[in-house]
Amino acid sequence: MIKYLCLLLFFTNIALANNKEYQLGPGDEIEILVYQESELKTLTKLSQSGQVDLPLIGQVKLEGLSVQQAKSLVEKRYADGYLLNPDVTIMVRSYRPFFIHGEVKTPGSYKYQAEINLEQAIALAGGLKDRASGSHWVIWRGFPRQSFTAQKSSQILPGDVIKINKSFF
Numbered sequence: 001m002i003k004y005l006c007l008l009l010f011f012t013n014i015a016l017a018n019n020k021e022y023q024l025g026p027g028d029e030i031e032i033l034v035y036q037e038s039e040l041k042t043l044t045k046l047s048q049s050g051q052v053d054l055p056l057i058g059q060v061k062l063e064g065l066s067v068q069q070a071k072s073l074v075e076k077r078y079a080d081g082y083l084l085n086p087d088v089t090i091m092v093r094s095y096r097p098f099f100i101h102g103e104v105k106t107p108g109s110y111k112y113q114a115e116i117n118l119e120q121a122i123a124l125a126g127g128l129k130d131r132a133s134g135s136h137w138v139i140w141r142g143f144p145r146q147s148f149t150a151q152k153s154s155q156i157l158p159g160d161v162i163k164i165n166k167s168f169f
Contacts, residue, residue: 023143024062024070025159026050027096032074035087040078043093050143056082064143067092095158100125102164103132112158119152121162133167 024030026048034040044052050063057077062070071090078086097109098121105126113120118137122128139150140161156162 021066022157023064023066024050024092025096025143026063028092028158029094030062030070031091031093033089033091034078034083035089037083037086046096098156098158098160098162100162100164102162103129103166104164105129112156116156117152118150118154118156118162121156122164128164131166133165136165136167138163138165 024046026046029043029045030052032040032042032044032052032054040055042052042054044054046052046062049061051059051061053059054074054077057074057080060074060077062073065073067090071088074090075086075088078088095112097111099109100121101107104122105128107125110121110124116124118139128134135151137150137154138147139154139156140147140163141157141159145161150162
């Protein structure tokens with residue numbers, strides 16, 4: 001049973017990482033493999049500036065890129081004087097947390113869980129305070145950050161910042 005759950009989590013993480021809309025960001029832990037170049041294997045987290053430090057090529061900014069875009073960039077950098085036809089694989093090993101603040105009982109950062117929605121995120125944060133709005137919730141997402149009004153069923157992604165506003169009535 002545990003083996004099944006681990007496989008399910010692994011494939012859910014792969015599906016999220018391969019989602020074209022998912023953008024890498026600070027705190028994501030990624031593994032970078034270069035085919036037939038085992039000494040270039042790297043397990044690292046994106047820094048607060050959105051960069052990783054890779055053997056031979058140094059600092060590479062991956063923040064805001066999809067996994068496919070990051071793969072192409074790293075291949076291009078390795079091809080620029082270091083390797084002939086590099087074949088790079090990038091896998092997200094763990095996702096950055098999401099954040100919730102405002103009118104919840106326990107604001108803060110929370111470990112990302114696959115398929116979590118806003119209602120579940122509010123529950124993780126201890127529920128709404130008495131003065132919380134029942135519907136005026138905002139999620140900030142992406143690079144650059146864009147906001148949208150969220151519903152209970154809105155999907156939460158790694159790095160989301162959720163603001164639960166006060167009710168005025």
